[in-house]
Amino acid sequence: MVISGQEVWLWQKRAQQQAIAAHLPPHEIHWLLRELAGLDSLTLHLETYKTRSQIELKISLSELERLWQLRLGDRIPLQHLTGQVSWRHFTLKVSPDVLIPRPETEILIDRVAEVVQQNPQLAEGHWVDLGTGSGAIALGLAECLPKAQIHAIDLSAESLEIARKNAQNLNFAHRIQFYRGSWWQPLTTLVGKISGMISNPPYIPSALIAELEPEVSQHEPHLALDGGNDGLDAIRHLVATAPNYLHSGGLWAIEMMDGQAEIVTHLLENQGNYQNIRIFPDLAKIDRFAFAYRR
Numbered sequence: 001m002v003i004s005g006q007e008v009w010l011w012q013k014r015a016q017q018q019a020i021a022a023h024l025p026p027h028e029i030h031w032l033l034r035e036l037a038g039l040d041s042l043t044l045h046l047e048t049y050k051t052r053s054q055i056e057l058k059i060s061l062s063e064l065e066r067l068w069q070l071r072l073g074d075r076i077p078l079q080h081l082t083g084q085v086s087w088r089h090f091t092l093k094v095s096p097d098v099l100i101p102r103p104e105t106e107i108l109i110d111r112v113a114e115v116v117q118q119n120p121q122l123a124e125g126h127w128v129d130l131g132t133g134s135g136a137i138a139l140g141l142a143e144c145l146p147k148a149q150i151h152a153i154d155l156s157a158e159s160l161e162i163a164r165k166n167a168q169n170l171n172f173a174h175r176i177q178f179y180r181g182s183w184w185q186p187l188t189t190l191v192g193k194i195s196g197m198i199s200n201p202p203y204i205p206s207a208l209i210a211e212l213e214p215e216v217s218q219h220e221p222h223l224a225l226d227g228g229n230d231g232l233d234a235i236r237h238l239v240a241t242a243p244n245y246l247h248s249g250g251l252w253a254i255e256m257m258d259g260q261a262e263i264v265t266h267l268l269e270n271q272g273n274y275q276n277i278r279i280f281p282d283l284a285k286i287d288r289f290a291f292a293y294r295r
């Protein structure tokens, strides 16, 4: 699509003003021009395209405007407009059927890698990602645990379709087995054999969901968000059931919400089969991850 630099510049300025008026970050316009129209960051930053009589865009200005209006009017997440997200060094396909993987979840994989470095006996064997969504955690595990067998479970068939596609695109399909079912239900043959259970379960209290940003409350699947009355339904279930599946010394690790660390620690302590319970913060210093080991 060939167009004058001046036309693009005028569109950009108008869209940036609309963004400010709608309380959206104006840098989103650069993001759209880069990800959807194919302009590079330096050109956008220095505005060198402005005086060019012709520049080439990957999509027409009217299509760009249509997508921008979806963002502005319906608060559709940017990642849904491009259908992808950068997560660790992967580019993952996403859709309204899966949670958009968050940056804090990247750290969960780093913490797991550290645990395995300190406990090399965990490097092999079976690892599970319960509630895999886009497949992000399973892919992170497959990459950092090259000798492990990875099992990824989700209740949502649509999520699993995306997770499988991501595994194929990133050449990890041979490393990850996908199953549809509720939590451990598809893994009855692995009782007592699991080296690590990793999960970023739904953990938001039901009543809070309507108060989240519209990008989340209106465009992300509630199955991925809703943790029941106090947000802890799934976590309680994973605390209670995992000891049956983990072998002795096996890792139990979850992501949770700000404010849940104390109660999750108590749940693990009271269950009786866990030891060495630890809480780790995310980059914003929020207590975000709970790790424990099967006695």
Ligand SMILES: C[S@@+](CC[C@H](N)C(=O)[O-])C[C@H]1O[C@@H](n2cnc3c(N)ncnc32)[C@H](O)[C@@H]1O
Residues within 6 Å of the ligand: 098, 099, 100, 101, 102, 105, 130, 131, 132, 133, 134, 135, 136, 137, 153, 154, 155, 156, 159, 181, 182, 183, 200, 201, 202, 203, 223, 224, 225
């Ligand atoms: C917070 S999302 C996490 C997605 C992905 N692991 C990530 O970190 O981006 C929670 C996931 O749990 C799945 N889920 C919810 N209830 C489930 C259940 N009973 N059994 C298995 N998966 C479930 C949802 O479909 C969703 O994909």
